[in-house]
Amino acid sequence: MKLTLRVWRQRNADADGAMSTYEVDDISPDMSFLEMLDTLNEELILGGEDPVAFDHDCREGICGACSLVINGDAHGPERTTTCQLHMRSFKDGDIIDIEPWRASAFPVVKDLVVDRSAFDRIIQAGGYITAPTGAAPEAHATPVPKPDADFAFEHAECIGCGACVAACPNGAAMLFTSAKVNHLNVLPQGAPERETRVLDMVAQMDEEGFGGCTLTGECATACPKGIPLVSITGMNKEWLRATRRSGKR
Amino acid sequence: MTRTMWDSSVGKKTVMAVSGLIMLAYLVVHMLGNLKIFFGSDEFNEYAHALRTLGEPFLHYEWALWITRVVLVAAVVAHAVSAYQLSRRDIKARPTKYVHKKPRASYATRTMRWGGIILGLFIVWHILDLTTGTVHPGGFEAGHPYQNVIDTFSTWYGNVIYIVAVLALGLHIRHGFWSAAQTLGVGSRTRDRAFKTIANVLALVLTVGFVSVPVAVMTGVVS
Incomplete structure (x- = not known):
């Protein structure tokens, strides 16, 4: 396949960026999207140019x-991560626009790489769970009802990629934060910090400069792990519950 | 608790949801009251008068009306201020737009902000037209709402402003009611369809109910 790529190039965080056009040839439909970018970068390096910087690690989604x-x-047209997207999703002669996540809380570091440490700070704000340290406890010591375990697991699938923020017209991190809040708040292990967790994580989310939720549903559509939109409803419920309770203390 | 509420984006959304539901409840009553126009001028005018004596002798003349007005103004202001602050925050959160743009979300969802502005302006005009009579076409007569309504809907611009605003209202409620359920945490996977249906029914019933009045005046059903 022969493709035209229009890629966001930005030298560093302070520089102005712009879309640059590149042609790539001999792209196999079996290549992953990142392998296609590797091919482009090999050519750029051979030509003495600066390769396109992009984040990647496991390439397993x-x-x-x-x-x-x-x-x-x-993450492109398929509901998966960019690394699991294959070139068979594109046609010969396609023009593909490639841009970084866009959010003020995710500043561009270089080209397509953004700083997502705002997510780490939201996680940190959630704090620890109260659990005894030492040897792993017996698995049946703390019973978890099956529906709760399933609910927690569904939310634990969040890989914190930030696609929800990128897709949201408001650059909101509600789906990410709600996945983390719901995951721990439904489990008995997370119960002691149930109120402080949601209040602190939402406060940190606001502090980082993410936008608010207008329930467009773009986040859930983009999420490669299928975190549902109703997850946000669940977090709102937890937040209101915690706010009511903190008022009583 | 008040501080947590107002400082948080989730709290501001809660303010929007509650104030929106207050206005929605009022609109249902308002729409049903409007339909009295189909039973003739006497019944419509009597109804308007009854609103002023509502709650008597417990309440003084027009007190029920003024209490409603105060609550509504508070709801409108809370709704608009939260919307403005949240929107500013949303716009700031995405300073650089995507080069490759895609049409996203439903029409109702995308028109929430503009729709809200249209509705705000409409409320001002609507009050100046039919409550105070300041911009009313023809002679405004307090206590004769039947004739006043006919005067307004006998002008082309009266009809245009009203119908555009009511359509904006329908779209606003369609996304707004369902969103309020999510914000207040009462939505769920199993109830999602029910809330979407209620939102659509409310939007449709209110739109049809409100639009029926200018249409009836235009077609001569009410004259």
Whole structure:
């Protein structure tokens, strides 16, 4: 396949960026999107140019490092991570626009790489769970009802890639934060910090400069792990509950 | 608790949801009251008068009306201020736009902000037209709402402003009611369809109910 790529190039965080056009040839439909970018970078390096910087790590769709907005879609046209997107999703002669996640809380570091440490700070704000340290406890010591375990697991699938923020017209991190809040708040292990967790994480989310939720549903559509939109409803419920309770103390 | 509420984006959304639901409840009553126009001028005018004597002798003349007005103004201001602050925050959170743009979200969702501005302006005009009579076409007569309504809907611009605003209202409620359910945490996977249906029914019933009045005046059903 022969493709035209329009890629966001930005030398560093302070420099102005712009879209640059590149042609790539001999792209196999079996290549992953990142392998296609590797091919481009090999050519750029051979030509003495600066390769396109992009985040990637496991390339198995589980680490959440890859982060590209492809033709206006976070992680591209398929519901998966960029690394698991294959060139068979494109046609010969296609023009593909590749941009970084866009949010003030995710400043561009270089080209397509953004700083997502705002997510780490939201996680940190959530704090620890109260659990005894030492040897692993017996698995049945703390019973968890099956529906709760399933609910927690569904939310634990979040890999923190930030596609929800990238897709949201308001650059909101509600889906990410709600996945983390719901994951721990439903489990008995997370119960002691149930109120402080949601209040602190939402406060940190606001502090980082993410936008608010207008329930457009773009986040859930973009999420490679299928975190549902109703997850946000669940976090709102937890937040209101915690606010009511903190008022009583 | 008040501080947590107002400082948080989630709290401001809660303010929007509650104030929106207050206005929505009022609108349902308002729409049903409007339909009295189909039973003739006497019944409509009597109804308007009854609103002023509502709650008597417990309440003084027009007190019920003024209490409603105060609550509504508070709801409108809370709704608009939260919307403005949240929107500013949203716009700031995405300083650089995507080069590759895609049409996203439903029409109702995308028109929430503009729709809200249209509705705010409409409320001002609507009060100046039919409550104070300041911009009313023809002679405004307090206590004769039937004739006043006919005067307004006998002008082309009266009809245009009203119908555009009501359509904006329908779209606003369609996304707004369902969103309020999510914000207040009462939505769920199993109830999602029910809330979407209620939102659509409310939007449709209110739109049809409100629009029926200018249409009836235009077609001569009410004259």
